[in-house]
Amino acid sequence: MKKPTIRIYTTADEFIDREMNAVEFAQYKIDNAEAQAEIDKEAIRATAKSALLEKLGITEDEAKLLLS
């Protein structure tokens, strides 16, 4: 499987583009997992919010009005 490409500046004006090495790829997967976890957390919260609104029988705007 081809690993993602990364860009590394060697000077202020010059760079190299190369495939990630094994260590970088391992870190990449960790980073992605962290990013995904954050996205999942947001998604779970959004789902829970929708479910609560539905249970209460009000819209998001009405909920905002209640809380304002």
Place this chain on the structure above:
Amino acid sequence: MATTTNYGWTTPDDTALVKDGAAAIRTLGTSVDTTTKNLNPSTTLGDIEYRSSTANTNTRVGIGTSGQALTVVAGVPSWAASPTSVLTTTGDTLYASAANTLTRRAIGSTGDVLTVAGGVPTWAAPASGSMTLLQSLSLSGASTTSSTFTPASYKSYYIVITDTYAAGNTAFQMRLNTDTGSNYYRSTMALNDTTFAGSRTSGGNLWLLATIGALSTNGEKTFGAITIDRINDTTEVFIQANVYTTLSSNADVRWNLSSGTYNNSAAISSITFLAATNNFSAGTAYIYGVN
């Protein structure tokens, strides 16, 4: 004894004896010679003459040096320094070191600014408050890492993100010193269209800036300004990021404000921008060092 009208040279009378003719001619010749010399005292190539305070007597002024100009000193002509003679080298500037005194100021070093020292202008390195563009990173691939900053001793960094988008939706992240340790402490306030959401990460291994998308999807482009400050604290770096994604539809825009710290005593010497799941398609990060 008769004399000439203008210079009073002595000439023989009509009644003078012929035998005295030779002496009379010599006297006249000597007078002519003396007067001529007084009127023409030049001795050297380039000499000029001016009327002195003594009647029928001129004064010689020797030629000046290359580039000098004729000026007046105490009521008489004199050669003096001119801009042309004072400026000797490319980049020279002129200033007055005293009243009516031209002085040359040699050019400073690259990056120097003109300042005042001892009451005269001088070139010097900017003392503080200056911003230097260290690098312009063209964002590409899954990550783009700056080269090592030289020197790595700037008090702060200011980063401008422009026209950034990816192949598809992805987390847009930042890492300092390629440090993957759990050193990033961030609180984020995100406005997604008109909905606010907050999040906090303690001990993350990078800094989440925002979610970015593809230009082909609603014309998404992301812009931002990031400050990284280590002014007094030697163990923590204060980070603030203001990242905004605009869409051509002007709807569903995203705005991320994040603030927090990077807990590490090392000087910031490189910055990496990462696109988590979809590569960068375009974008530029201008990194400025602030003293």
